[in-house]
Amino acid sequence: MGVFYETIPDSLRPWMLEQKMLWVGTAPLSGSGHINISPKGGQQFGIIDERTFWYMDLTGSGVETHAHLHEPGNGRICVMFMAFVGPPKIVRLWGDGRPIENGTPEFDAFVEEHKVKIIPGSRSIIMVDIHQCATSCGYSVPYYEFKGHRTILDDHFAKKDAKYREGNEAESMDRYWAWKSQLSIDGLPGMKRGYDFAQKNKVAPLKKMIGPYAPSSPRTASRIEPIHLLLVLFLGIVIGGAMALSVVTPERLQALQRKGQLL
Known part of the structure; x- marks a missing residue:
C-alpha cells in the first residue's frame, strides 16, 4: 500500500533513474482554469539530492507547465513515475517547481555543472523542490514492452536549427517560442523568453482553444472586488x-x- 516520505528515499533512486518516461501535473490558481498533465519521454532528468529533482523540458506546442509555475503564488507541481515491467509501482513527487529557461546564465551554469546534454529543442530545466514523496501499489497498471524512444521531436528541431544557422531567421527558436510558448490555453503568460520576444516583435500567439471555453482574457485567481x-x-x-x-x-x-x- 501507499507509503509517504518527506524526502526521496535512497531505495527509490535507482528505480526512478531507470524509468523511460515520467508525467508532470500542474494547474492554474483560477477555479475556471484547466489542469494539465504532460508525458515526458526520455531519461533527461535527475535527482540532485533528497529534496531536489529536475527534468529537461523540451519544446512543444503547449506551455502549460511554464505558465502555472510562473503564475504568482502558484508553482505547484506533481511528478509521477510508474512501472510497466517488473513489480508494480507508482512513485509521486509533490513540490514547488521553477523553470530555468534556456538562454539564461542559470541554465548555462546548471548544464555545465551537471553535464546535461541539450538539443535545439531544449526549452528549460524544470527544478522541483520536493516536500512529499509517495509510493502506491500500481496493481492496475498494464505491462508494456519498451521498444525505443521516438526521435521525431529531436530531428524536427535539429532541422529547424540548421535552417536558422543558414540564415533563415523565420526558423529561429525565439520566434517559435513567441508563437507557441507565449500563452497558456487559459491566456496566462508562458515561457518568459518567448513572451518577451513576442511583445518586442509583435508576434501573435497561437490560438489554442475554441468555442465558449476560449479565454477572452487571462483566467487568473479571483480578486477582491x-x-x-x-x-x-x-x-x-x-x-x-x-x-x-x-x-x-x-x-x-x-x-x-x-x-x-x-x-
Whole structure:
C-alpha cells in the first residue's frame, strides 16, 4: 500500500533513474482554469539530492507547465513515475517547481555543472523542490514492452536549427517560442523568453482553444472586488463606533450631556 516520505528515499533512486518516461501535473490558481498533465519521454532528468529533482523540458506546442509555475503564488507541481515491467509501482513527487529557461546564465551554469546534454529543442530545466514523496501499489497498471524512444521531436528541431544557422531567421527558436510558448490555453503568460520576444516583435500567439471555453482574457485567481472593500470599510467604521461608545462610563455620559456635547 501507499507509503509517504518527506524526502526521496535512497531505495527509490535507482528505480526512478531507470524509468523511460515520467508525467508532470500542474494547474492554474483560477477555479475556471484547466489542469494539465504532460508525458515526458526520455531519461533527461535527475535527482540532485533528497529534496531536489529536475527534468529537461523540451519544446512543444503547449506551455502549460511554464505558465502555472510562473503564475504568482502558484508553482505547484506533481511528478509521477510508474512501472510497466517488473513489480508494480507508482512513485509521486509533490513540490514547488521553477523553470530555468534556456538562454539564461542559470541554465548555462546548471548544464555545465551537471553535464546535461541539450538539443535545439531544449526549452528549460524544470527544478522541483520536493516536500512529499509517495509510493502506491500500481496493481492496475498494464505491462508494456519498451521498444525505443521516438526521435521525431529531436530531428524536427535539429532541422529547424540548421535552417536558422543558414540564415533563415523565420526558423529561429525565439520566434517559435513567441508563437507557441507565449500563452497558456487559459491566456496566462508562458515561457518568459518567448513572451518577451513576442511583445518586442509583435508576434501573435497561437490560438489554442475554441468555442465558449476560449479565454477572452487571462483566467487568473479571483480578486477582491471594490464593493467588497467598501463593505469592509463600512463595517469597520460601525464596529469602531460601537466599541468607542461601549467604553464611555455613565458618569462621563452625564457630564457630556450637561455640557451639551452629546444630544
